[in-house]
Amino acid sequence: MKDFIVGVTALALGVFFIFLCRDIPLLVARGYPGPSFFPLILSVVSIICGVILMIKSIIRLRGSKGFTSVLRITPLIRRFKDREVLNAVRFIVMTVAYIVLIPYLGFLLTSLIYMLLVQVVYGVSTFKALGISVSMVFFIYILFIGILKVVVPEPILGSIVFR
């Protein structure tokens, strides 16, 4: 099943890049390879890899569970409900929200909220999580902003407190 997914994705990727290459010259001047020469070769390589992987996985599945199992999506849905995958998805959602909020609230405040939230969601007690988050923000401020002079995103509204 894994190889089938990889195969389909590789095929789609190859076709997508061939589509993108349609307006980019393949050859220039006296027939020298143009800017789309290499991307086109790689798109074809991607398509070939995809087809090989799809065929291999179909042959393998024919030998075991049968061809139709390739198209069954039940195992995928079951996998999605899996606790491990849910944990990863929750983390991605919180990280996306974190990055979205950085320009509005500034780096330090958003980081404080993010660290606190992630720790609490994954089972750390609120008090402990707050202590760790505050000390980490303080450490980041001293090390990166104070010593290394790294420029961190400031809030759109602008404030020294929020940075």
Next chain:
Amino acid sequence: MSLYDALQLALQPNVIFAVIIAEFFGVFIGAMPGLTATMATALLVPFTYFMDPLAGISMIVAMATVAIFSGDIPAVLLKIPGTPASAALTIDAYQLGRRKPASTLGVDLVCSALGGLTGSLILMFSAPALAEFTSNFSTVEYFWLTLWGLSMAIVISAEEPIKGVLGVAIGFLIASIGIEPVYGYVRFTFGSVELLNGISFIPAMIGFFAIPELLRQISRPHERYSMQLLKGEKVFDQVVVALKKFKTVIVRSALIGTFIGALPGAGADIAAWTSYGVAKRVSKKPEEYGKGSLEGVVAATTANNAAISGAWIPTLVFGIPGDSITAIALGALMAHGLRPGPMLFERYGSLITAFFIIFIIANLLMILIGYLAIKLSTNILRVPRNILVPVIAVFCVIGAYAVNNSIFDVWIMLVLGILGYFMERLGIPIPSVVLAIILGPMVEFNFITSLIKSDLNPVVFVSRPIAIGLAILTIFTWVLPFMRIRRIRKST
């Protein structure tokens, strides 16, 4: 340039301080199962931009050196390799650790340092000579060299070569975003100004190497390990006996490690497995391997640290990274205006010699810091994942942002990180993708430029002796695995 100038540079207080801090960071990252030296390098690189070049690059060297040793600590105490480079020795080290954990780690530490020192000395003497040799290379030789690098990445790093090829194609396509290297044509930017200069390298590296690990760690936030406790024995108890007994193994493993480290795409993990395999084959007691063989531990740990130094040979000489760590470090070198190749040795002779001296210092300091790490190991291993992951995620964000002061780069990091997570789960090797991102534009530039210079004459690619040699090497890299498969099939 004199050795005295280089020593003065290497022994500056800020450089030594940076090395010590990086070694402590390396100890922590290496000892935490799941967090790798590559991830730590990706996190460290953006901050080296704000330091002087020698201190910044020294930090990467010192951190990686110690992290590879430190990865052996959970192997001994938990039966879990801290980094992939420790996987080869895990079973033997754990079995030995059940009886004497501290002294097993003591032998491991000293052998790691010896491996690292040997690799550093080989780097020190071979890199300048190789650089002089390559000063006459044209685009043709560089084309074959980069193509060979990519071929090695496919053949070595992938369990299934077809997925390695796919990984290289994906990396190549990612690298083709932005302004094309020969004609300056804009490709695949979808009108985005941020993408004109292509995908920022460091955010991409943080994404590919750090985010998948964070996702893996947070998937099981409450997992606890059962740990062997240190039993109050002396750390360096067995060292002298082991060094006398295994001196041949140490020398052989250090040489194997350095050589494999120097191959593009082959990192410390492959060096450790190869050295372990060779040691088992020539051992007088091969039956002990897998049941607690100190010889096996010595072979693997010496080789993995030697590989760390060896990987810098192609990185500094050709600009072709030997492993994932040097692939990322290459970005740091470029950011400081240090372009690898023969000119680097000519222009920055003192700096490069100072850099080599740092390798020696880092390996010597590792014995002291490694000793502390062994003593504190049980405390390091108790840091819970649900606390560690959000903290590292914040460091990833600040690292990705700091390169260009751009939130767009943070998004690039996250998107490529999620892509990397799924690619890993589906068996596409990330090192192949990363190597293609670095070498892809070089292959394209050298191929097209060679054709333009020769007015489309393909014979140009085999018109010089070194080019022919490199072409044969590239073909051989592809043919060898098939020949091995045929031989195995015949014998069975």
